[in-house]
Amino acid sequence: MLVITCPYCGPRCESEFSNGGEAHIERPKDPESLSDAEWAEFVFLRNNPKGLLLERWNHAQGCRRWFNVARDTVTYEILAVYPMGSPPPALAPKRYV
Amino acid sequence: MVESYLRQSALAHLGLEAQRARDEAAAAVRLHEKVLPAAVNLRGDGDDPAFLEAVAQALGLTLPLAPNTTASNAEVAILWLGPNEWLVIQHDAAPDAESHLATRLRNAPGDFHSAVTEVGESLVCIHLAGPRAADVIAKGCPLDLHPSVFGGAGRCAQSHLSKTAITLHQVSDEENGGPAFDLYTRRSFADYLWRWLSDAAREYNKA
Amino acid sequence: MSGRMRLPHGGQVDHEKPLSFTFNGKTYTGLAGDTLASALLANGVHLVGRSFKYHRPRGIVTAGPEEPNALVQVGEDPRTDPNMKATQLELVEGLSARSQNAWPSVEFDIGAVNTLAARAIPAGFYYKTFMWPASAWKTYEHVIRRAAGLGTSPQQRDPDRYDKTYAHCDVLVVGAGPAGLAAALAAGRSGARVVLVEQDHLLGGALLNASEEMIDGVPALDWVRSAETELAQMPNLRILRRTVAYGAFDHGFYGLMENVTDHLAEAPDHLPRHRLWKLRAAKAVFCCGAIERPLVFADNDRPGVMTASSVQSYVNRYALKPGKRAVVFTNNDSGYGAALDMTAAGIEVAAVIDLRAAPGGPLTERAEAAGLRILADHAIIGTAGKKRVTKVRVAELSAEGDAVVGTAEEIDCDLVAVSGGWNPTVHLFCHAKGSLEWDEDHACFVPGKAMQAGQQVAGSANGAFGLAACLAEGAEAGAAAAAEAGFEPGAAVTAESDDRDFLPGRWMWLVPSDKPLGQKAKHFVDQQNDVTAADLKLALREGYVSIEHVKRYTTTGMATDQGKLGNVNAIGIVAEAFGRPLPEVGVTTFRPPFTPVSFGIFAGRDVDDLLDPLRRTPMHAWHERNGALFEDVGQWRRPWYYPQFGEDMHQAVNREVKAVRESLGVLDASTLGKIDIQGPDAAEFLNRVYTNAWKKLDIGKARYGLMLGEDGMVMDDGVTTRLGENHFLMTTTTGNAAPVLAHLEDYLQTEWPDLQVYLTSVTEQFATITLSGPNARTLMAELSDAELSPNALPHMGYTAAKVAGVPARIFRISFTGELSYEINVPASFGMAVWQTVMTAGERYGITPYGTEAMHVLRAEKGYIIVGQETDGSVTPLDLDMGWAVSKTKDFIGKRSLTRADMQKPDRKQLVGILTQDPKEVLPEGAQLVEGVLPQPPMPMLGHVTSSYYSPNCGRSIAMALIKGGLARKGETLYAPLEGGKTVACVVAESPVFFDPEGKRLNG
Structure with missing residues (x-):
């Protein structure tokens, strides 16, 4: 059970949140101009890295706001929390082989 | 004028009036329903001075901008729900208080984007007070209610209690020998939540 | 006595x-x-x-x-x-x-x-x-399990109550031995919120077993008592006795099980039996002590063979003699403590068998001084006794220590106290993914680096085996934890004591015998699973290399004790056999729970009618009083049907369905999701989330909308009404109210933050009463001041007016195909308005109908239910609902509809199905095929999604998702059913079976 620091409400228990998958996947501005493969890349394909993952969380049983989390998928350490629309902060994540 | 006797709380079927009289004696935590609150959900930009000014004019209260805080006067309490969301609550109000509250906010002059929605009908309010009030809530809610963390009277938070979403408002540091909380949930969950809390309080309220 | x-x-x-x-x-x-x-x-x-x-x-x-x-x-x-x-x-x-x-x-x-x-x-x-044949294992297993048996589970329902609670602290201290007490004192004095957890009912840990330890010049237990007194007076510190910290999880989350009443002969009714503490601790100090290791020697499992420290515990703490004549078998100094304590208690110590060539250490010296018989460089090479050890055989070790030499001596005894060294209790530290290091001197794994910040280990759990070191490490760790948690240090905790270790030791994983390993004697490594040294060596001969595999193959360390005694010995034996250094072999994974916990604590009070919320509508009590049977829809409890006069379900539903078509029905539709949408960009927002166009919808008008996921699959549907220029009310299906709101918020906050729109759930603000049937308008006219003429309030129209004197929103929308009004009144008035409607509707034979009749009525009209006709793999085109899909604007999921896979002719498409025998009602889920083969498998075309008997059509009706279904109209298909029956049916021209022109709807 993680502790996630909602950028608005502060540190809260994971059970208040829902995970929204990988972050920084922007909806294409003009979907009709994409090939099937390009569109499928947007809809279906996600990274599953060992180590640093930038992901979206929603404070579902709280302020209902979405935000981004940088999390190490090995240690579950949360390296940063930052608002929607912001680029990820500079991080020095552990590297795994 | 709408007849208020026609209104029914979400806990009406439990006959709580009678229950309360029986349970009041020397309980380490007391529970009762604060029936039929009037409430309005308010959305707007907390950084927009025009919006803040309009709300202050309409309610005679400044919107609380710090997370998990509240503002209140004799008439209403305003709970911070999020960076652009507040809950305005009025207890012991007439049946049309909710629409009056909403109208005052809707008619507040100014050029800003906001939304005012009546939500009191959808809520049930359970009041818990006493030395073990926080312990009862902690059985189902992951919030840390210790005064050094939660902040005591005047603080609020949204979370969950067991399997229901709740909005919690600490209204006092000292009532019935301990802290007092107003706990709001949606009315369809009222029956579940009341029975859950009553069961959780059982070990502190032995006869 | x-x-x-x-x-x-x-x-x-x-x-x-x-x-x-x-x-x-x-x-x-x-x-x-x-x-x-x-x-x-x-x-x-x-x-x-x-x-x-x-x-x-x-x-x-x-x-x-x-x-x-x-x-x-x-x-x-x-x-x-x-x-x-x-x-x-x-x-x-x-x-x-x-x-x-x-x-x-x-x-x-x-x-x-x-x-x-x-x-x-x-x-x-x-x-x-x-394992061969695999099917036979089921038979063998029964016999083996009964013969072996690890107890029986209760057959009846557990009558006890269990509790669970969240808790928080700044510093968690696990273990109330010397290190834990010092840590708790240091942390507590700083003012930090401290939880001290002790599995025992007494504080003191190993000190409870000791006979003559001194702290600060007083007997150790006196020091424990004064520490306990001080801790008990700290308002910021909670002592949890009889509580095991069974697991350490992510981000400082710990599972504790408190035994609340098991130690009471009569448990008070108001108390739970056990309590689960879901504790979040900012910092933690693990002071879990150490566990003495047995020695692996021939026939080391006879009753009467015990670890030396437990013999001390029984003598000193429990005031008893575990035997009359004892032999001590040790490879280190600490075994001599048992020899001395036994002697003091009047137990005859026949000999101390010491594997060490040159016994030494403070206790050894005292035993020597006391004149105990010490056999250095000797081993126990066998034991005898049927139900209790009666004697041991002892022999001298060879120079290398891998064999015995000389003649064996037999020594009579009824107790063997064994010490093979000590293992720090590192379980919690390892649950939290801390890494271990091998301590060569003490021959044990000690905590290395913690993976989670703020976790420390102190005392013998950390490999500090002397009492003074335990106290010092505990005090230091407790103070550091509190300081890291942001507290100013309180008065320093100092406690003076001896610092005797158990060194020197001679580490020997497998004690030799005079017989080949595994013959005529057994060297047990894991007594609970009956694993011997010979078993381990066999596993290695059979090619197992990884210690994790050896563990699984031999089952060493796998039972309820989880290898607390045997694991390091097993690893040592494996390492020796491989000729590799022990740390290279590594350790098996420590997993929670540390000791078994009861299932009850995980359920807590979430059992029976508190298992899950049952959501009640404002009219719920009326439905109950009027005999409704209920159906669970998500967490909602909705009236399913209202049987009367001994009706069965079929009769009741037929009656309800006919009443709606013939006169007037009433449905509690309060559970439908309702989302209030406000803002200047509200129409634009709807345009992007629904498949059809919304910008030109007039105020006071409603429209049906389909919502897709980005994958093009139908996610929800519903009717949305324009209440004002910038104000809409969206309805969702009952089950999807929360997911749809989350979906909309997601796009609004993350993709289109520029849109000025606010969303608020108002599902429960209103009670929704749906009047449906030819007499709906007549009754409405009696109850409401609204303009109800078809021109003033046409199909898909909306007005605000009073109903039964209560302000209401009236939507003329229909899910039955009849003239229909959905009346939203403030929830608290729901019951009163419902009762007024029922009374006023009596003259029209108003009939409450439940979800089952609603399903039949909508199926007669070919209306889909999301989640029944769709399953997350169905597009609007598959549903033949292209009419609801805009070609000109973008919307969520649109691009997916033109993916190549979506164009395939064999996609499953929704069609109406009519059985050849009109009385035959297909079971929902029935598979349809072109032709029936003698036996499965046969190519399946799809399945029946909805199927009912329709009294209004006078026959059965069904819908199905069929491969290429829209091109199969008129084809005969077959449903092979369970039991060999086959039902022939025809793909209908249209799934609209009743009033295809919609005259009733628009009347």
Whole structure:
């Protein structure tokens, strides 16, 4: 059970949140101009890295706001929390082989 | 004028009036329903001075901008729900208080984007007070209610209690020998939540 | 008298409080403060069970959670618990326990024939013998499990209540031995919120077992008492006794199980039996102590062979003599503590067998001074005795220590106290993914680097085995934890004591014997699973390399004790056999729970009618009073149908369905999701989330919308109404109210933050009463001041007016195909308005109908239900609902509809299905095929999604998702059903079976 620091409400228990998958996947501005493969890349394909993952969380049983989390998928350490629309902060994540 | 006797709380079927009289004696935590609150959900930009000014004019209260805080006067309490969301609550109000509250906010002059929605009908309010009030809530809610963390009277938070979403408002540091909380949930969950809390309080309220 | 082996005074038991208990049906007397194990030993009972595989007699080995043998079944069904460790079970008046691994009795055990056949049961025996043919394992398993048996679970419902709670603290201290007490004092004095967890009911840890330790010049237990007094007075510190920290999880989250009432003869009714603490601790100090390791020697499992420190515990804490004549077998200094304490208690110590060539150390020296017989460079090479050890055979070791030389000496004894060194209790630290290091000097794994910040280990759990070091490390860790948590240090905790270690030691994983390994004697590594050194070596010969695989193959360390005694010995033996350094072999994974926990704590009070919320509408009590049967829709409880006068479901639903078409029905539709949408960009927003166009919808008009996921699949549908220029009310299906709101918020906040739109759930603000049927308008006219003429309020129109004197929103929308009004009134008025409607509607025969009739009515009209006709793999085109899909604007999921896979002609498409026999009602889920083959498999075209008997059509009706269905209209298909029956049916021209022109709807 993680502790996630909602950028608005502060540190809260994971059970208040829902995970929204990988972050920084922007909806294409003009979907009709994409090939099937390009569109499928947007809809279906996600990274599953060992180590640093930038992901979206929603404070579902709280302020209902979405935000981004940088999390190490090995240690579950949360390296940063930052608002929607912001680029990820500079991080020095552990590297795994 | 709408007849208020026609209104029914979400806990009406439990006959709580009678229950309360029986349970009041020397309980380490007391529970009762604060029936039929009037409430309005308010959305707007907390950084927009025009919006803040309009709300202050309409309610005679400044919107609380710090997370998990509240503002209140004799008439209403305003709970911070999020960076652009507040809950305005009025207890012991007439049946049309909710629409009056909403109208005052809707008619507040100014050029800003906001939304005012009546939500009191959808809520049930359970009041818990006493030395073990926080312990009862902690059985189902992951919030840390210790005064050094939660902040005591005047603080609020949204979370969950067991399997229901709740909005919690600490209204006092000292009532019935301990802290007092107003706990709001949606009315369809009222029956579940009341029975859950009553069961959780059982070990502190032995006869 | 509480047993013939009881000492007259002393210890932490109350000699004035005898307690009566039964074991295997026989009544004994123990003392308050006893465990079941100590009470049995005080009565001279060592034999407590039979071993798992060989059914060898087994006795009490330890005095704590590491106990492998003394597992008992306590109590009677329904209050019965298997696998309880007698060494941790507090004695309570009337306790009833029995051996669980012996049949018909522990004294005479039929399964012991396995001992004679032991050579036929090597490691992996079950796998090799019983795994082929695979199907036969089920049969073998029953027999084997009964013969082996690890207790029985209760057959009846658990009558006890369990509690669970969240909790928070700044500093968690696990263990209240010297290190833990010092840590708690240091952290507590800073003002930090501290939780001190102790599995025992007494504080003191290993000090409770000691005889003469001193701290600050006073007996150690006096120091413990004053520490306890100080801790008890701290308002910021909570002591949880009888509580095991069973697991450490992510981000400082700990699972604790508190035993609240098991130690009470009469449990008060208001208290739960056990409590789960879901504790979040900012910092933690693990002071879990260390567990003494046994030595692996020939026939080391006879009752009466115990770890040396537990012998001390029984003598000093429980004031009893575990035997009359003892032999100590040790490879380090600490074994001599048992020799000295036994001597002091009047137990004859026949000899100390020391593997070390040159015994040394402070206790060794004292034993020498006391004139004890010490056999240096010797080993026990065998034991004898049927149900209790009666003698040991002792021989001198060869120069290399890998064999014995000379003639064996036999020594009579009824107790063997064994010390093979000490293992720090690193379990919690490892749960939290801390790494271990090998301490070469002490021959044990000690905590290395913690993975989670803020976790420390102190005392013997950290490899600091001297008392002074324990106290110092504890105090330092406690102070550091509080400081890291942001607290100013309080008064320093100082405590002076000796710092005797158990070194020097001679580490020998497998004690040699005069017989080849595995022949005529067994060297047990794991007594609970009956794993021997020979089994480990066999596994290696068979090619197992990884210690994790060896563990699984031999099952060493896998039972309820989780290898607390045997694991390091097993690793040592494997390492030696490989000729590799021990740390290279590594350790197996430590997993929660540290000791078994009861299932009840995870359920807590979330059982029976608190298992899950049952959401009630404002009119719920009316439905109950009027005999409704209910259907669960998500967490909502909706009226399913209202049987009258002994009707069955079919009759009741037919009556309700006909009443709606013929006169007037009323439905509680309060559960439909409602989302209030406000803002200047509201119409634009709807345009992007729905498949059809929304910008030109007039105020006061409603429109049906389909919502897709980005994958193009139907996610929800509903009617949305424009209440004002910038104000809409969206309805969702009952089950999707929360997911749809989350979906909309997601796009609004993350993709289109520039749109000025606010969303608020108002599902529960309103009670929704749906009037449906030819007389709906007539009744409405009686109840409402609204303009109801078809021109003023047409189909898909909206108006605000009063109904029964209550302000209401009236939507003329229909899910039945009849003239229909959805009336939204403030929830608190729902019951009053409903009752008024029912009374006023009597003259029209108003009929409440439930979800089943609603389903039939909508199916007659070919209306889909999301989640019934769709399953996340269905597009609007598959539903033949292209009419609701805009070609000109973008919307969520649009691009997916033109993906190549979506164009395939064999996609499953929704069609109407009519059985050839109009009376035959297909079961929902029935598969449809082109032709029936003699037996499956046969190519399946799809399945029936909805199927009902329609009294209004006078026949059965159905819908189905069929491959290429839209091109199959008129084709005959077959539904092969269970039991060999086949139903022929035809793909209908249209799924609209009733009033296809919609005259009733628009009237």
